[in-house]
Amino acid sequence: MNIVLLSGGYTERDVSLMSSKEVKNSLLRIGHKVTEIDIIDNEFLNYPLNKFDLVFNGLHGGIGENGVIQSICELKNIPYTGSPVLASAIAMNKVMAKKIFNSMNITIANSVVSNFNDIKINEPIERPFVIKPIDGGSSIGVHIIYENTNLNEIKLDNERFIVESYIEGKEIAVAVLQNKVLGMIEIKYDEAFYDYQSKYKSNNNKYIIPKDLNISHKRLLESYALSAHTSLDCKGVTRADFIVPYEESNKPILLEINTLPGLTKHSLVPKIAQNNDLDFDNLISKIIEDAFI
Incomplete structure (x- = not known):
């Protein structure tokens, strides 16, 4: 397949470049032809996309994640990875997303x-x-x-x-792939919270399969993540971020859903996939498959 890979951009640029490096290597291993475009130079708008079979969206934040790039792809009638226009726009706006999650009886923070x-x-x-x-x-x-x-x-x-x-508790991420729960992971870190430095610069974090969750919390995490994904009509892979309060009588709290989660060596979704017997190349292949469904 002839694929154009979007990378870089203005927002969350470093993360996008790290993700795109891993994605490009994977696409080449799988056997695809890859052309990488850094949209910081605006060439994407004038690029002859009709010569490609697919846009792989390796951007994070900004126009890459808020529906703009998705709109351009739809106007140019080319398949693209990730969620469609409206799902991307709503998920990026945390206020709008919270309103929808609340209407779905998903527990959110005040x-x-x-x-x-x-x-x-x-x-x-x-x-x-x-x-x-x-x-x-x-x-x-x-x-x-x-x-x-x-x-x-x-x-x-x-x-x-x-x-x-601010609610103290376990931080757990749940990945949904092709409208099915892929798995979950708990993040333990040394910093005050799981910030940019912890996510992409630290080697001291621990990522564990949350085996000590009670069955009620586990089921709610899976249910909430899948409901958040489907209620926004997301596609491909999403990552829902939760706090599970230390008080077991309290329900897990959904913080947000990410429609273009990181695909770096440090990122959570590849770790979740690996923990569930899905290697990186097969993860990328499934993300591509969903672009054509």
């Missing part, structure tokens, strides 16, 4: 939307809480506000953010 100046004047949620961008990824721009945190020392633009209750 949250409000506010600009940063208003947060400093009148904290809308009891501490500790989390400030996160409405449409960010890779934990970029996320801040945990503890009891002793001085908000005036945090440098953020006065734009709108999600302010969300």
